[in-house]
Amino acid sequence: MASKASLLFALSLLFTACLARQRQQQQDQCQLRNIEALEPYDIIQAEAGVTEIWDADNQQFQCAGVDFIRHRIQPGGLLLPSYVNTPILAFIERGRGVNGVILPGCPETYEYSQDQQFSGERRGQEFESQDRHQKVEELNQGDVVAIPTGAAHWLHNDGDSELVAVVFFDTQSYNNQLDEYHRRFFLAGNPQAQSQQHQQGRPQIQRQQQQGRPRRQGQWQGRQFQNSGNIFNGFDAEFIAEAFNVDRDTAEKLQGQRDQRGHIVKAQQGLQIILPQQTRQHQQSRRGSSGPFDPRQQHQGRRGSGGWSNGFEETICSLKLKENIENPSHADFVNPQAGKISNLNSFKFPILKHLQLSAERGELQRNAIQSPHWTINAHNLLYVTEGNLRVQIVNNEGNSVFDNELWAGQVVVIPQNFAVIKRAGEQGAKWVSFKTNDNAMIANLVGRVSAISSLPVDVVANSYQLSREDAQSYGCSDDLAKVNVRCLSGVVNTIRRKLSQNQMNIWKRTCFSRWLGCKCTGVDSLLIHVMFQHEFLTKLNLRTDELYYSIGSETLRFGPKEFCLMTSFRFADWSEPISTLNVKFKDRVLGGARLNCKEVVKFYVGDLSGVEDDDVVRLSLLLVEYDFKET
Secondary structure, X not given: OHHHHXXXXXXXXXXXXXXHHHHHHHHHHOOOOOOOOEOOOEEEEEOOEEEEEOOOOOHHHHHHOEEEEEEEEOOOEEEEEEEEOOOEEEEEEEOOEEEEEEOOOOOOOEEOOOOOEEEOOXXXXXXXXXXEEOOEEEEOOOEEEEEOOOOEEEEEOOOOOOEEEEEEEEOOOOOOOOOOOOOEEEOOOOOOOOEEEOOOOOOHHHHHHHOOOOOOOOOOOHHHHHOOOXXXXXXXXXXXXXXXXXXXXXXXXXXXXXXOOOOEEEOOOOOOEEEOOOOHHHHHHHHOOOOOOOHHHOOOOOOOOEOOEOOOOOOOOOOOOEEEOOOHHXXXXXXXXXXXXXXXXOOXXXXXXHHOOXXXXXXXXXXXXXXXXXXXXXOEEEEEEEEEEEEXXXXXXOOEEEEEEEEOOOEEEEOOOOEEEEEXXXXXXXXXXXXXXXXXXEEEOOOOOOOOOOOOHHHHHHHHOOOHHHHHHOOOOOOOOOEEOOOOHHHHHHHHHHOOXXXXXXXXXXXXXXXXXXXXXXXXXXXXXXXXXXXXXXXXXXXXXOEEEEEOOEEEEEOHHHHHHHHOOOOOOOOOOXXXXXXXXXXXXXXXXXXXXXXXXXXXXXXXXXXXXXXXXXXXXXXXXXXXXXX
């Protein structure tokens, strides 16, 4: 009896040690000192397209427990049916297509009838034989497709341009009990193709890290992929013939041993696929409709969580498997001057509750910034689809692990709780993020509900060694939606460098005295909206150059006098013809020259040694006005 207890105790210790070692290895993977922008590592070519593969052994992917690939399917191309050991989120970056997901045990509810609509070139022709299959979905740009673990799926490009789909795999999902990599099991064809190392256009530092590193034995990697086949290839042809009740020649075709087309094949004469009567044009018109929003048309949170949801509105066979993340109704944060961010979580897309994943679509205009933040409960894979982003990522030690440009087609992993800030380039930027939680939450560092602004003033003052007055203004921001304009940091720095000590003292005597100390000076659209709400017409004065506002019991006036008090400018008599106006500032500072805004900026950054200090400050105010208009 004692020996059995000793054996059980030893086994328990061994099991605990193994778990601790696995947990330590997992933690070690996230001790990232340097994160890099990643590009495809391999290219798998096929008859009607290519698949670009990122290196799953990269430490970033190992830390987050994810994998990532990109399909480029030519018109008429068909990605052969297959299934994967992990849950999948796919994003349609460009093009259109038809997608099918086969859910085990579900009925074949799409059946041929005389008036049925078909997809492909033969749409509308007579269908000579009986056809019945599970439901299919038409895909458009911006669609997010959710595929459960082990569900067979296929994708066909029925458009006239290239279909680009990026695919995210959660390899650490509790549903993946195979290993730490995603493995694809093909149901058809002979998915072998020429694998080329993607050396051109890849950063030199990435190539250096890849040299001399042992390659994993995954199905999607390197030469191992060339020798792979579909799952029927491993069965005996006689067994297949008996199971399908076909002859041996047909069984060998199922094995696909002589098929050299690869994993993406050219569909002959298009595909006849049964589709609902609702056309893609009708779907797009609904998606772009600006009519009244009916909440009953949307999923109201998780099943059973209230609203119209009763817990039985979706079964496994009627699950909604796609949602367009670019639908305006999904926008969570919008700033017309800066951009917008849309989140797709389990409240909007219930199947994500089962997959434990979510997605984010972001768009920033030129030089706009997304305020610094961290993701509380998920890793984040960020993929840029358009333009470029300047991204900075900081770890728990306060060290920068990434500070670089991220261009279209590149990927970076932002580990859980690592702080990040993004700024768009001159052409703006768009991205899609995949997150390892169905309801990923972020915490902002700047803004009205940020971690800093929510602290008591004295806590901020003592934490950052600030005066109480400065602590109250800390985090001055324009983030209605955690998306900010670029805070006019360029003009702020220009003015700071330009003003002498005496000129700075003059500046501080104006109502803009604290403007140069603000972290963000963008136009506050909420404030403008409130101003419009409180404006009223009055009979006190019928002048057209004055505005009146009602704030509580007070009446406020804003006209030329108030403008002059704020800006130090002076108004001339408007009754005089424009040619006779005595514009002293223009004559004195600009020599009477007629300059446009850009020429004023060029004049400002030049030599102003002969200009009076008061006029330099006035020029600074002009520069502020110009920059506001630019943003």
